[in-house]
Amino acid sequence: MLKKIVLFLLSAIILLSVSGCGNTDRNIHSEKTEKQPEQSAENMEESLETDYADNHSNHESPGLNLSELSIKISSDEKEAVFQLYDTKAAEKLYEQLPLVLDTENFRNAQWMFYPPESLPVTADEAYHDGIKGELSYYEPWGDVFILYEDFYAGDEMHRLGICTSGTEYLESFDGTVTLEKLESSAEDQEEHRMGKQMRIMVDEHEIVFELNDSAAAESLYGQLPFQVEISDYSDDEKIFYPPEGLETSNTPLADAKTGTLAYFAPWGDVVMFYKEFGSYNGLYELGQVISGGEYIESIPKGTYIFEK
Template sequence: MKITPEHNGTKWMLICLGVFLLVFLAIGCAERNNIDQSTIDNQSEVNSSGETISTEPEHSLALSDMSVKITSQGHVATFQLYDTVAAKELYEQLPLELDLTNFRDAQWMFYPPNKLNVTAQEAYHDGKKGELSYYEPWGDVFMLYEDFYAGDEMHRLGICLTGIDEIANMSGSMQIEKDEINQEAEETKMQISVQANGNTTIFELNDGKAAKELYEQLPLTVDVEDFSNDEKIFYPPKKLDTTNTPMANAKSGTLAYYAPWGDVVMFYQKFGSAGGLYELGNVVSGGEHIKNMSGTILIEKA
């Protein structure tokens, strides 16, 4: 059958209409996808109660050169205090002999004679074993010997340096005093703090030349990176001299230097040894935070 020009015109109109509908549907699907993704993004910032969750990292606190010793029933624990108003006010009240009260089988608490002044900056703690904190509503200082929970009215005072497993065995009365002997000993040690995501991890460095050169470069603000499934790494501005530096047999908490790449490595799982891997030191406290480090970190002399 011969097709007339009129039939040709109708055919082309139908084809154009079909193409237009396909384009319209494609645009609609793209917009739907954008809306759905926006909804997902918004929901990711809302918790189950409908409250907005802040994506900003918690504020980090610097450690001071103040340390205290707590003794009870022959058990001793030492704590390094943060550089905060409340920590300084507690330190100024020492020495003290006070009664301990247990709370929920997770902490020992005591009441200093004078309440401590706190700031919003200090109103956070991780709720982890070994923390020394202050609960403003009750006016008590408490030591955690089990993981507890974090709360905005719990103000960080310090972290445990030694005797973390001794805290649970304390009871009755206790003595808290300035640990001046420990402070003198600490002056001969090189310790660094790594602050990331509102958490602080302390490493004690060895006497190797590489560790000393890293220490001399501080403070540093650098990006931390994931590597493999057992370590976090960062790159100091200057490479380190590994003369007189021991080879590493890395375990969880080891701080090391991988000379071929020039990166510092923080291990959160056992690794072992490798060519070019040198030990810089080991974790003192906060090792549980290494695995979750991300973004920009601050490294300072502790």
């Protein structure tokens, strides 16, 4: 009798182990494929799982080139601009514009909407670890979505573009959104050809920085011209405080070298490095000096004007 009980218990343990193994492969979007159009976001949230906190430190680099195509997405007089990646999927979305679409919320992190035609994504655009401000596509459902919070997915999402302005409005895109092509003016085209530049005159010397395409650099560029006080900090940098703080979403962390222009978010100051520095928590890259870098170290403390 004792032998039968032992055999029964062993069988039960094996059965439970097999059953448990069947659930180990669940991830965020594996159950998303079962979604029906009428299924509520609340029900989806109950059926999905995420572990973003454990994966956020391993954010994946897009490895994609940005195109010259930009779109504007607006809702209730608030708008954001997205620059699209140079991919067939992003181009296909662009060709379908203008569109007016209803949004659905997913896991309090993204607004989803459905373009009329599906997008031809490839493995090159796939990622799992999303950052606020990314425009992406989820192929199994056919939805385009905007991340207004950082988001980790166990299944593959596909990048379409990044928000270059208006990131602060994304969370309020509830209800209906309008997607439009953002046609470039002659001035915009010239700016794109030459790059966004910021310059300062020190005595008779001009120092010119070329800004990158990040949200923080865009925010700084949009404030030009401005007058600020430049001062020394440590033995490798000059700093100043822009009129307004900078939006750091979609902005790369800095690995500062001689001539790097950076933003230290905890203090809200812009840093001009005249020696190699490296990286530091909260230090974001804005651009690099392209002319007059040898004069940064000798800038006297005082008030200066930065211009485009």
